[in-house]
Amino acid sequence: xxxxxxxxxxxxxxxxxxxxxxxxxxxxxxxxxxxxxxxxxxxxxxxxxxxxxxxxxxxxxxxxxxxxxxxxxxxxxxxxxxxxxxxxxxxxxxxxxxxxxxxxxxxxxxxxxxxxxxxxxxxxxxxxxxxxxxxxxxxxxxxxxxxxxxxxxxxxxxxxxxxxxxxxxxxxxxxxxxxxxxxxxxxxxxxxxxxxxxxxxxxxxxxxxxxxxxxxxxxxxxxxxxxxxxxxxxxxxxxxxxxxxxxxxxxxxxxxxxxxxxxxxxxxxxxxxxxxxxxxxxxxxxxxxxxxxxxxxxxxxxxxxxxxxxxxxxxxxxxxxxxxxxxxxxxxxxxxxxxxxxxxxxxxxxxxxxxxxxxxxxxxxxxxx
Numbered sequence: 001x002x003x004x005x006x007x008x009x010x011x012x013x014x015x016x017x018x019x020x021x022x023x024x025x026x027x028x029x030x031x032x033x034x035x036x037x038x039x040x041x042x043x044x045x046x047x048x049x050x051x052x053x054x055x056x057x058x059x060x061x062x063x064x065x066x067x068x069x070x071x072x073x074x075x076x077x078x079x080x081x082x083x084x085x086x087x088x089x090x091x092x093x094x095x096x097x098x099x100x101x102x103x104x105x106x107x108x109x110x111x112x113x114x115x116x117x118x119x120x121x122x123x124x125x126x127x128x129x130x131x132x133x134x135x136x137x138x139x140x141x142x143x144x145x146x147x148x149x150x151x152x153x154x155x156x157x158x159x160x161x162x163x164x165x166x167x168x169x170x171x172x173x174x175x176x177x178x179x180x181x182x183x184x185x186x187x188x189x190x191x192x193x194x195x196x197x198x199x200x201x202x203x204x205x206x207x208x209x210x211x212x213x214x215x216x217x218x219x220x221x222x223x224x225x226x227x228x229x230x231x232x233x234x235x236x237x238x239x240x241x242x243x244x245x246x247x248x249x250x251x252x253x254x255x256x257x258x259x260x261x262x263x264x265x266x267x268x269x270x271x272x273x274x275x276x277x278x279x280x281x282x283x284x285x286x287x288x289x290x291x292x293x294x295x296x297x298x299x300x301x302x303x304x305x306x307x308x309x310x311x312x313x314x315x316x317x318x319x320x321x322x323x324x325x326x327x328x329x330x331x332x333x334x335x336x337x338x339x340x341x342x343x344x345x346x347x348x349x350x351x352x353x354x355x356x357x358x359x360x361x362x363x364x365x366x367x368x369x
Contacts, residue, residue, distance in 0.1 A: 003324070007025055007028060007029055007030040008028055008029045008030070008056070009029070009030050010029065010030075010031070010053055010055035010056055010148070010210075011055055011078045011148040011207040011208065011210040011211065012053045012055060012148070012150075012210050012211060012214060012332075013030060014211075014235075015211050015214060016032040016053065017179065019032075019035055019228055020035065021034065021035050021228070021230060022034050022035075022229075022230070026056070026119070026120070026121040027056060027120030027121075028119070028120065029056040029119055030052070030313050031056060031230070031231050032053065032228070032230040032231065033230045033231050033232045034232045034233065035227070035228045035229070035230060035327070036227060036228075036232040038230070038232035038233050038236060038323075039323045040227065040315065041228075041229040041230065041232070041233035042229075042233040042236050042237055042323040042324070043226050043323055043324075044154065044225060044226070044227040044229065045153050045154045045196050045198055045227075045233065045237055046154070046198065046237075046323075046324055047151060047154070047225075048154050048155065048156045048221075048224040048225045048226065049152060049153065049154035049156040049157050049159075049160050049200075049221045049224050049225070049226040049227075050152075050153050050154055050196075050226060050227050050228070050229035050233065051150055051151070051152050051153075051214065051218060051221070051226060051227070051228055051229065051303070052057075052150060052152075052153065052215055052228075052229050052230075052234055053149075053150060053152040053214075053319075054117040054146070054150065054202065055148045055149045055150070055207070056123065056147045057116055057117070057118070057119055057144075057149055058116070058117040058118065058119055058121070058122030058126075058142070058144045059114060059115070059116055059117075059142070059143050059144045059146070059147055059204075059294060060114070060115040060117060060125065060126055060140060060141070060142055060143070060144075061108075061112075061113070061114055061115075061120075061140070061141045061143050062112075062113045062114075062115065062129070062138055062139075062140050063111055063112040063113065063138065063139055063300050063313070064136070064137045064138035064139045065137045066111075066136040066137040066138050067109055067111045067112065067113055067136075067138050068080075068111060069136065070132075070133070070136040070138045071105065071113060072269055072270075072271065073132075073270065073271055073272065074092055074129065074132060074155060074271065074272060075090040075091065075092055075105065075271060076090050076091045076092075076093060076265045076266065076271055076273070077089065077090035077091075077105075077265065077266055077271060078257060078266040078334070079105065079107075079113075079262045082105065082107040082113075083107060084107050084108065084109050084110070085107070085176055085177060085178065086106075086107055086175065086176055086177075087104050087105065087106050087107075087175045087176065087177055087191060087193060088104070088105050088175070088264075088304060089102070089103075089104055089175075089264050090102070090103065090104075090105055090264055091103070091250075091256050091261065091264060091265075092128060092129075092272070093255070093256070093271070093272055093273025093276070093277075093329055094272070094273060095251060095272060095273060095275075095276065096252075096253075096273070096276050096306055097250065097255040097256075097257075097273045097276030097277050097280060098252040098254060098255060098273075099246070099250040099251060099252065099254060099255070099256065099259075100121070100124065100125060100128050100252070101118055101121040101246060101250075102118070102244060102246060102250055102256075102261070102264075103116055103117040103118065103123050103125070104113050104116045104191075104193060106177055106178055106191070108179065108265035118246050120216055120246070121246060122144060123198075124313060125143045126140070127257065132272070142352075145207070146179070146206075146207075147204045147205070147206075147207065147209075148187075148203070148204070148205050148206065148207040148208075148209070148210030148213075149203065149204050149205075150198055150203050150205075150210070150213065150214055150217065151194055151195070151196075151200060151201070151202045151203075152201050152202075152203065152217055152226075153194045153195075153196040153198045153199075153200030153201075153237075154196075154198050154199070154200060154224075154226075155198065155366075156221065156226070157198070157199055157200040157201055158170065158199065158201070159224060159342035160217060160220050160221035160224060160226060161183070161201060161203075161217070161220070162189075163220040164183045164184045164216055164217065164220050165181060165182060165183040165184075165255050166182070167181045167182070167183070167190075168199070169190075169192075172190070172191075172192045172201075174192050174193075174199075175191075175192065175193060176191070176192055176312055177189060177190060177191035177192070177193075178190055178191075183203065183213070184212070184216035184217075186205055186206070186209045186212070186213065187205075188203050188204060188205045188213070188307055189203070189204040189205075190202070190203050190204075191203075191204075195234060195237070195238045195243055196234070196238060196241065197237060197238070197240060197241025197243070197362065197364055197365070197366060198237070198366055199366070206254060207263060235318075235320075236320055236322070236323060239318050239320065239322075239331070239363075240322055240324055240325070240362065240363045241362045241363075241364055241365070242260075242291065242361040242362035242363065242365035243329070244259055244261065245318065248302060248317045248318045248331075249289060249317045249318065249331060254287075254333075255273075255276070255277060255280060255285075256277075257277055257281065258285050258286070258287050258288060258289060258333065259281075259289050260288075260289050265267060265277065267281075284334050284336065286336075287314065287333040287334065287335065287336065288333065288335075288336045288339040289317070289331060289332070289333055289352070290331070290332055290333075290334055290338075290339045290358050290361075291329065291330070291331055291358065291360065291361035291362075292329065292330050292332060292345060292347075292356040292357060292358050292359060293327055293328070293329050293354060293356060293357055293359045293362060294327070294328040294329070294330075294347070294354055294356050295355045295357055296354035296355040296356070297328075297354065298328065298347070298349040298350075298352075298354040299319060299320060299321055299328045299347060299349070299350075300316045300319030300320075300328065300329075300330035300332075300347045300354075300356070301313070301316065301320075302316055302317060302318060302319065303315055303316060304316040304319065304323070304330075304347050304348055304349060305347070305348040306332050306334055306345055306346070306347055306348075307345065307346040307348065307353060308334075308338055308343075308344075308346070311336055313334050313335045313345075314332050314333045314334035314335060314338075315332060315333055316330050316332045316333060316347065317330075317331045317333060318330060318331045318333075319331070319347075322363060322364075324364050325363060325364065329363055330347070330356070331357075331361070332347075338358075340358060341357070341358050341359060341360055342357065342358060343357070343358045344356070344357050344358075345357070345358065
């Protein structure tokens, strides 16, 4: 792989090479894109279980007596909903309402929080946080190097991990976590979260134990056909579940309201970017995120133009062939007046317009337990 020596490496880098993963650059990291193949890995997560290296994610710890008020001011969601052991999805915004990043906030204890942020945005996020600490009694630390992290996702994720711990994993609800859980002979932090639309867990461990834990999980999941999965399958899985990816559905010029993330925005508290969102609500959105399905042949890709009756009305943020649905689908930003289920559109694919229709999202939703 070119320039691999310049890229950051996760604690599992050597393991990926031994497993024959196709490696590529992602957010400054050398990451596995695929092992056996994206479709096979994707289907393994939908039907059984898959394991992902997500050690590239950034971890920022915020603590101190003003940490609650500080995070209330910095982030869109209501930190008051949290208690120790619970997690919330939130965003940080610029004054214009555009997204700095989206992330998870874990409440570790009183006045003690862990933000898990996108790998490619870690340095920017940390600088943004430090820049705004003046006047608050808080300490923010980038502790990303203290963690290795793997995600175990799929309907057999809990069955797999249950073999490695005496802890009752069924007692961890969605968007909850537990600290200091003994698993495979080591102490880990485990959360019931993920980025695939399936049930599953994310497990944080000491980096020097990451390979040991990975191997134990793969062995435990053998009867369920667990597969190592790369970022290729991670992207198709999150996309079918309509989970946003920064740089695609979110960026500095896109607001959470445009992205359909109003559930993560609490307008009844003050935060950076709130005024811009209130104005946007009053004046109306400039664009809206929609899902579409191709009715003509062709696979839509990021930045392809979207047309209606010969006029350009938007652009594709993510598009691919859906392994689960067997269809070519996409997400796109379009002018709000066209953002209705059933509206027919055209996507410019390699110089030709292909017909598409707006459909409900998420494209995929797992069956309730």
